[in-house]
Amino acid sequence: MVLVNNLGSWWWQVNNNNEFTMAVITISVVIIAMLWYTLPLSSSSQTLPPGPRSLPILGYLPFLNPELHKQFTNLAHTYGPIFKIYLGSKLHIVINTPELAKVVVRDQDEVFSNRDQTVAASTISYEGRDLVISKNNSNWRNLRKIFVHEVLSNKNLEACRCFRRDEVRKTINNIFCKIGTKINISEISFLTEANVITSMIWENTYVKGTHDSDFGAELQMVSAKIIEIFGQPNLSDFFPSLAWFDLQGIKREMLRQRNKLDKIFTRIIEDRSKSNSRKSQDGVGDNAKKDFLQMLLDLKDQKSPTSLNLIQIKNIMIAGTETTATLIEWTMAEIMKNQTVMKRIQEELEEIVGVNNIVEESHMPKLRYLDATIKETFRLHPVIPLLLPRSPSRDCTVGGYTIPKDCTVFLNVWSIHRDPRYWDNPLDFKPERFLTYEETNKWDYTGNNLNFFPFGSGRRTCAGISLADKMQMFILASLLHSFDWSLPNGEEHDLSERFGITLKKRKPLIAIPSMRLSDASLYN
Numbered sequence: 249m250v251l252v253n254n255l256g257s258w259w260w261q262v263n264n265n266n267e268f269t270m271a272v273i274t275i276s277v278v279i280i281a282m283l284w285y286t287l288p289l290s291s292s293s294q295t296l297p298p299g300p301r302s303l304p305i306l307g308y309l310p311f312l313n314p315e316l317h318k319q320f321t322n323l324a325h326t327y328g329p330i331f332k333i334y335l336g337s338k339l340h341i342v343i344n345t346p347e348l349a350k351v352v353v354r355d356q357d358e359v360f361s362n363r364d365q366t367v368a369a370s371t372i373s374y375e376g377r378d379l380v381i382s383k384n385n386s387n388w389r390n391l392r393k394i395f396v397h398e399v400l401s402n403k404n405l406e407a408c409r410c411f412r413r414d415e416v417r418k419t420i421n422n423i424f425c426k427i428g429t430k431i432n433i434s435e436i437s438f439l440t441e442a443n444v445i446t447s448m449i450w451e452n453t454y455v456k457g458t459h460d461s462d463f464g465a466e467l468q469m470v471s472a473k474i475i476e477i478f479g480q481p482n483l484s485d486f487f488p489s490l491a492w493f494d495l496q497g498i499k500r501e502m503l504r505q506r507n508k509l510d511k512i513f514t515r516i517i518e519d520r521s522k523s524n525s526r527k528s529q530d531g532v533g534d535n536a537k538k539d540f541l542q543m544l545l546d547l548k549d550q551k552s553p554t555s556l557n558l559i560q561i562k563n564i565m566i567a568g569t570e571t572t573a574t575l576i577e578w579t580m581a582e583i584m585k586n587q588t589v590m591k592r593i594q595e596e597l598e599e600i601v602g603v604n605n606i607v608e609e610s611h612m613p614k615l616r617y618l619d620a621t622i623k624e625t626f627r628l629h630p631v632i633p634l635l636l637p638r639s640p641s642r643d644c645t646v647g648g649y650t651i652p653k654d655c656t657v658f659l660n661v662w663s664i665h666r667d668p669r670y671w672d673n674p675l676d677f678k679p680e681r682f683l684t685y686e687e688t689n690k691w692d693y694t695g696n697n698l699n700f701f702p703f704g705s706g707r708r709t710c711a712g713i714s715l716a717d718k719m720q721m722f723i724l725a726s727l728l729h730s731f732d733w734s735l736p737n738g739e740e741h742d743l744s745e746r747f748g749i750t751l752k753k754r755k756p757l758i759a760i761p762s763m764r765l766s767d768a769s770l771y772n
């Protein structure tokens with residue numbers, strides 16, 4: 249009975265708005281379970297890591313908890329730093345210590361640099377043809393090279409500095425117009441980041457001049473939905489023989505969102521192509537600053553065998569926006585709760601930026617306490633708590649156990665970042681710990697130190713770190729320099745989490761800004 253209840257509650261989490269689907273799933277599972285008992289069991293798991301007992305067919309599915317990162321941490325306490333669980337017929341391996349993470353992302357990086365190709369991931373990436381989901385092959389290597397070394401090269405990032413400045417100033421001005429009212433921090437951060445990336449892809453003024461619609465808002469809705477679908481447990485992945493039925497409708501929904509994204513981007517490309525032909529007729533354009541989209545179109549014109557195409561650009565947008573917005577929301581929530589941290593950051597801003605000035609990117613390297621605060625937030629609230637799952641390209645060994653080809657491997661960063669073996673008083677929010685260590689240059693986002701790797705590590709590490717680092721510092725410094733922030737009357741500080749592919753705040757952070765600088769012209 250307990251089992252039936254658990255099963256029911258998990259399915260309810262999976263798809264709480266479709267009772268018909270649940271009925272179909274229930275019937276299918278019962279039929280398969282009956283068939284299972286008529287088949288002989290195989291016993292080839294001798295060298296696999298230990299793990300909790302599983303049910304035939306269903307594996308550990310009925311016992312899954314919606315807060316998977318915490319459940320995995322508890323299971324590690326029982327079964328050790330590496331354990332296995334079966335979800336349906338699919339084997340999952342969970343790694344919970346820096347020592348074993350090192351074996352995966354550094355010692356055997358090449359073997360573990362395929363992504364897990366779930367149905368949702370394959371659908372949004374046109375069968376793994378994008379930079380984020382692709383397998384480790386020559387196409388992915390070329391794409392990554394273009395993205396990291398051309399699109400996000402220091403030179404190009406420098407050339408796009410004005411886009412970032414314009415967008416952050418717009419956000420500050422926007423908040424200034426709403427002083428004393430409730431602001432949704434995640435929403436404004438998402439829009440700022442989305443506008444920065446979209447400005448870098450297609451110059452914002454140009455888009456605004458051409459369309460009445462607001463691409464940022466449209467993108468926000470579609471991106472949030474895609475991330476949500478991406479993180480949903482999908483029976484099609486756990487029972488590949490049922491995938492054809494798409495019982496939860498996850499593939500259908502992902503296709504719908506993919507089409508919406510296509511429409512937004514097709515409009516942008518068409519507008520740009522028209523503008524290019526106008527510019528060449530007028531004899532302008534050759535010396536113009538190149539944004540992402542222009543680079544993309546140039547590469548297409550060169551008929552390069554591997555180029556950043558629309559698939560790449562769309563998925564890069566999704567990878568960059570929701571993550572940055574989530575980090576900013578967590579950081580603001582922690583700072584508002586810890587008033588001494590808030591005070592220290594604002595003192596630092598007064599010293600480095602001044603009260604008769606606005607924040608510029610050039611101030612960022614000197615804002616060491618803010619940087620430490622962001623790192624401490626990443627430690628306690630890693631935005632992607634289990635990273636993006638990897639899948640080994642051949643059988644290999646980790647911690648003395650066999651890890652079979654094509655299984656799913658999770659790296660539980662959330663658990664490592666809170667492990668008392670590596671962190672003193674791990675549950676305390678203490679940015680100072682990153683100040684001390686940073687003097688020895690020990691903490692950064694490169695993933696070299698596997699006690700702290702919120703952006704992943706190895707060859708599949710986040711490809712957007714340079715932009716993410718700049719933007720999160722710049723947005724937060726500007727928000728905290730320009731305004732004081734308080735919770736609405738009667739609201740309590742709340743840091744509870746909602747697990748998904750990104751670890752969100754359960755309750756969105758709503759905060760009220762008040763003016764901090766006496767000169768109103770500093771808000772323009």
Ligand code: HEM
Nearest residue numbers: 380567568571572631632703704705708709710711712716
């Ligand atoms: C707070 C901000 C961000 C966080 C926490 C974050 C985190 C991550 C993580 C954990 C991964 C997987 C790493 C692994 O498997 O080892 C990843 C991959 C990726 N991220 Fe980010 N990211 C952020 C911002 C961005 C931005 C701004 C962009 C681009 C504009 C971006 C583009 C990508 C891409 C393209 C990949 C796939 C790389 C590959 O598979 O080769 N990310 N990110």
